[in-house]
Amino acid sequence: MxxxxxxxxxxxxxxxxxxxxxxxxxxxxxxxxxxxxxxxxxxxxxxxxxxxxxxxxxxxxxxxxxxxxxxxxxxxxxxxxxxxxxxxxxxxxxxxxxxxxxxxxxxxxxxxxxxxxxxxxxxxxxxxxxxxxxxxxxxxxxxxxxxxxxxxxxxxxxxxxxxxxxxxxxxxxDVDGVFSADPRIVDSARLIETISYAEMLEMSATGAKVLMSRCVEYGRRHDVDICVRSSFTDRPGTLVSHSVEDTAVEGFCVTGVTHTRSISKIVVEDIPAELSAVAHIFEAMASAGISIDMLQNLGAPQRTELTFTVAGEDGPRAQELLEQHRTRIGYGSVRCDAGMGQVSLVGAGIRSEPGIVATLCRTLAGIGIGVPLISVSEIRVSALCRADQLDEAVRALHRSFGLDSAVPAVVYAGTGR
Amino acid sequence: MxxxxxxxxxxxxxxxxxxxxxxxxxxxxxxxxxxxxxxxxxxxxxxxxxxxxxxxxxxxxxxxxxxxxxxxxxxxxxxxxxxxxxxxxxxxxxxxxxxxxxxxxxxxxxxxxxxxxxxxxxxxxxxxxxxxxxxxxxxxxxxxxxxxxxxxxxxxxxxxxxxxxxxxxxxxxDVDGVFSADPRIVDSARLIETISYAEMLEMSATGAKVLMSRCVEYGRRHDVDICVRSSFTDRPGTLVSHSVEDTAVEGFCVTGVTHTRSISKIVVEDIPAELSAVAHIFEAMASAGISIDMLQNLGAPQRTELTFTVAGEDGPRAQELLEQHRTRIGYGSVRCDAGMGQVSLVGAGIRSEPGIVATLCRTLAGIGIGVPLISVSEIRVSALCRADQLDEAVRALHRSFGLDSAVPAVVYAGTGR
CATH class of the missing domain: 3.40.1160.10 (Acetylglutamate kinase-like)
Structure with missing residues (x-):
């Protein structure tokens, strides 16, 4: 070999x-x-x-x-x-x-x-x-x-x-591989033995720090089997491979719960109901190099309300930019909430399973966590919540989607990287 | 430029x-x-x-x-x-x-x-x-x-x-240039404004640490003007150049006094008066990679005595090697004196001026310093003496050859090299 x-x-x-x-x-x-x-x-x-x-x-x-x-x-x-x-x-x-x-x-x-x-x-x-x-x-x-x-x-x-x-x-x-959730938050997180490129990409993009999307994407495009392992043990680690995708069964399965801690939620209220008004808002963001992640446009006959998320540190700047353009765009008010986080479920076939979003909402509601925004992609569901409720949300979802392991995950503390 | x-x-x-x-x-x-x-x-x-x-x-x-x-x-x-x-x-x-x-x-x-x-x-x-x-x-x-x-x-x-x-x-x-002697030893050492490659080579070879022989030799071969200056002042420094050699006047002039501190003197007594015996000794040194510097062969009809110098740290090894070959070479005894130093006068035309060696011997004798070995090259005279008398020898020779400056040399203390 x-x-x-x-x-x-x-x-x-x-x-x-x-x-x-x-x-x-x-x-x-x-x-x-x-x-x-x-x-x-x-x-x-x-x-x-x-x-x-x-x-x-x-x-x-x-x-x-x-x-x-x-x-x-x-x-x-x-x-x-x-x-x-x-x-x-x-x-x-x-x-x-x-x-x-x-x-x-x-x-x-x-x-x-x-x-x-x-x-x-x-x-x-x-x-x-x-x-x-x-x-x-x-x-x-x-x-x-x-x-x-x-x-x-x-x-x-x-x-x-x-x-x-x-x-x-x-x-x-410095960890044993890719886990079904961050073992520092979820004691019963499971080591994922095999995972497809697509799922690993989503996990990296939504907060799994052990592999960066860029590396997974390179591996996917050139068909390189990637094995994430600990340098301190002899355990086999996590294998990211094409062969995994090929053998995936029909239906859905949640592979892991990921999270991102620092997110700003921007709410722009009372926007004129013209397409150009919303376009102005996104142009202002784009010109400042601010990426938008989740977004929701609550339409109404005359005036609309727009909610979207940006990286935590971009929040205040986004708000300031919008204040500058207020008269030109003609909206009523803008708010920025910098204390948000995002929890995601990643797994093959998630979109085709409508029950997932329902279970997610019920689980979080059951522990008193409100979810102002939800986004769904082919193999991922993400929910916005308050950052100080994030750990609790991760633990609850990990449990309710049957990911908890019988034995606690062993964490090999490293020193950053 | x-x-x-x-x-x-x-x-x-x-x-x-x-x-x-x-x-x-x-x-x-x-x-x-x-x-x-x-x-x-x-x-x-x-x-x-x-x-x-x-x-x-x-x-x-x-x-x-x-x-x-x-x-x-x-x-x-x-x-x-x-x-x-x-x-x-x-x-x-x-x-x-x-x-x-x-x-x-x-x-x-x-x-x-x-x-x-x-x-x-x-x-x-x-x-x-x-x-x-x-x-x-x-x-x-x-x-x-x-x-x-x-x-x-x-x-x-x-x-x-x-x-x-x-x-x-x-x-x-970290010093102003090349001095007529080490300013840490001789307060009145003078900065040398210009010097020929040949003299600089001898100075480097006999102890001036500011430029290494290898660099001077490269400069000489490719005709590169080298200027040694302080990075802490704006003084012009010392120029090493071909143009210096060309303008040299007839006769001799002592440019500087250099010294090397750690030298071992080896004395081999009662050697059979055959050429092969002395050859054996040098072959033994060469096979161990030990370079010989000064040497003197006191011939006698039947038996001879050989004195030579090696780098200070090579002394004990040289002695040991000779002990091993004693019976084959057939000599009487070998002594090693590790506490020696060498003082050198460097200057164009030195060999052609017989008075120099006389002045050197008179000067050192005058302050009670014995000189067991002297070697003379075209532009250099070197004398062996006890290492603990070396500083005194440098100062005395600097004075007697008229190199003392009226103003003390300013030393810009660096941090080594």
Whole structure:
């Protein structure tokens, strides 16, 4: 088998953790597999480098920021190579450029445009372990060093797995895998053993932090099996795969309950009943780069009321923008409630099952939680509620949709990432 | 003018120093010059990285050590670019590979085999300041990242100056330039304003630490004017140049007094008077990689006595080796005296002036310093003495050869190197 493994910063926090991971890598290699390893920067390295940048500059140029930040992965990869050699193994560390990770020139959040892993292949052909610096690439146009933005090391791993036609891409983290709810909130959360790309995408998009949508999307498009596992245990973790979708049975099943904590609800009242008025509102948001998530337009013959949600920190700005445009749009009043949260049910076939929304409402009503907004997609139902009721909502829904496990979820506390 | 500037780690110790250096660079650029800057790693970065390596490995592979260490210069260069942008300037940082510094594959002490600075030229043509990571290159054969070993950043600067046909290569350090003696020992040491490559080479080889022989040699071969200056003052510093040699007058002049503190003296007595016996001794040293510096062979009809010097730390090993070969060589006894030092006079035409050795011996005898060995080259006289008498010897010779300045040398204390 050809296995790509990715280790995050919390798994590489210090020399001792690096040595432990080196042993794990050697164990996999010793079982007769070809192994490619993608390492993130050690622990807080990136934060320390950003602090340094802020000391010399109020607005560091993105190109230089990339040159700065990519040093972190060079360090962790070189140290990993040393730790592997120390244990009698053979490993070669490669920068993003050396590994053939080509990107566009959008510094700080570059997209991968091509992967030509000929040097990685060469290292594997020599029987060595290939270590590739995550999060970084080289601009195909300028030859400059680029970074891939948040979750970039995961994308590096999946992209290499795709280009090398790896059998699996293992994303090592500080939890056992993807859970049916956040185990810090729901004691009885269950580890999800297998999940389809589509469901994982929805879970990532609605709050599951263990994998970013971008990485799942890359895996889906290039048909890469992704396994999310703990770097501290030998448990099998969660497998995200096409094969899961193929074997899905008819009907619905709720796979998990996710949540997002910081949401602002904007209510605009007494809007003239012309289509252009509502269009004005969304144009104002768009021009300020504010994304809208859930929305509801309560129509009436003459005047309408619009409710929508934006990211928590965008709330006050959205309200201010609307105040500025009040006379032009001609609405009555605008309110912003920054203390909202969203709970979601994710599962194949959810839309086709009308009983789900009813169960959701009944469950939340039963514990006194009001739901001002609900949105439904093919495989997801999301409900808005007060942020201080969110944990309770997650627990109640997890229970009422039969997800509670008999044994409590074991959480392996990491240190962020 | 095209000016290459190199700043050492002590000039880049923290964010404040980086900002100060950024202003200096901008001042030069603002005067209408093209500027290429080579930065070393910040302060103790390299030592910290080496500590990390030693934590994960008892014998880190040299290739990975190079990948690790080169991250330091990427950081300092990116931060310098940010600091320059912050002040309204334009700068681009380049890794050694991007700057076209090609080396052999001798990791940890690679030699530059070619410099193709087309990207540096491109940055300059855009009116920007080019920042190049010092100490590093890329192997022409393998594409791996390499480091140039001790004094590597100086070599990067001089090599770029040569390839770009720069008007001058300025090496910024924490002292005002090259002095007629170490100002920490001789209060009245004088700043040397101009010096020939040949003299500078001898001074570097015999203890002047401000420039390494390797860098001077590169400059001499490629005819690069090297200016050693302080990064904390605006003084002109010391110019090392071909033009100096051309204007040298007939006769001799002592340019400086240098010293090396840690030397071991080996004395082998009662050696058979056959040429092969002495050859055996030197073969034993060579096979262990021990370099011999001064030597004296006191011949006698039947038996001879040999005295030679090695680096201080090689002394005990040299003695041990000779003990092992005693019967084969057939000598009587071997002694090692590890507490020796060497004082040197450097100056054009020294060999042709027999009075110099006489003055040296008279001066040292006058203050009770015995000299067991003296060696003379074209532009240098070196004398061995006890290490605890070395400072006194340096001061006395500086005075007797008329080098004392009326005003005391000002030392700008840095932080090492």
């Amino acid at each position: 050809l296995i790509v493994q990715k280790y995050g910063g919390s798994s590489l926090q210090d020399a001792d953790r690096i040595k432990r991971i080196a042993e794990r890598i050697l164990k996999t290699h010793g079982s007769g597999h070809e192994v490619v390893v993608v390492c993130s920067a050690m622990g807080d390295t990136s934060d320390d480098l950003i602090d340094l940048a802020n000391k010399v500059s109020t607005a560091p140029p993105v190109r230089e920021m990339d040159m700065l930040l990519t040093s972190g992965e060079r360090v962790s990869n070189a140290l990993m190579a040393m730790a592997i050699h120390e244990r009698g193994g053979s490993a070669h560390s490669l920068s993003g450029a050396q590994a053939g990770v080509f990107t566009d020139s959008d510094h700080g959040r570059a997209r991968i445009v091509d992967v030509v892993p000929s040097r990685v292949r060469q290292v594997l052909d020599q029987g060595s372990i290939a270590l590739v610096a995550g999060f970084q690439g080289v601009s195909r146009d300028t030859g400059d060093t680029t970074t891939l933005g948040r979750g970039g090391s995961d994308v590096t791993a999946v992209a290499l797995a795709a280009a090398l036609k790896a059998d699996v891409c293992e994303i090592y983290t | 095209l000016i290459v500037q190199k700043y050492g780690g002590s000039s880049l110790q923290d964010a404040d120093r980086i900002k100060r250096i950024a202003e200096r660079i901008l001042k030069t650029h603002g005067s209408g010059h093209e500027v290429v800057v080579v930065c070393s790693a910040m302060g103790d970065t390299s030592d910290d990285l080496i500590d990390l390596a030693n934590k994960v490995s008892t014998a880190p592979p040299v290739r990975e050590m190079d990948m690790l260490l080169t991250s330091g210069e990427r950081v300092s260069n990116a931060l310098m670019a940010m600091a320059i942008h912050e002040r309204g300037g334009s700068a681009h940082s380049l890794s050694g590979a991007q700057a076209g510094v090609f080396t052999d594959s001798d990791h940890g002490r690679a030699r530059i085999v070619d410099v193709v600075p087309s990207r540096v030229r491109q940055v300059l043509d855009q009116g920007s300041i080019a920042l190049v990571a010092g100490f590093q290159g890329v192997s022409r054969d393998t594409g791996d990242t390499t480091t140039l070993g001790r004094g590597g950043s100086d070599v990067t600067a001089v090599a770029l100056a040569a390839a770009l046909k720069a008007d001058v290569c300025e090496i910024y350090t």
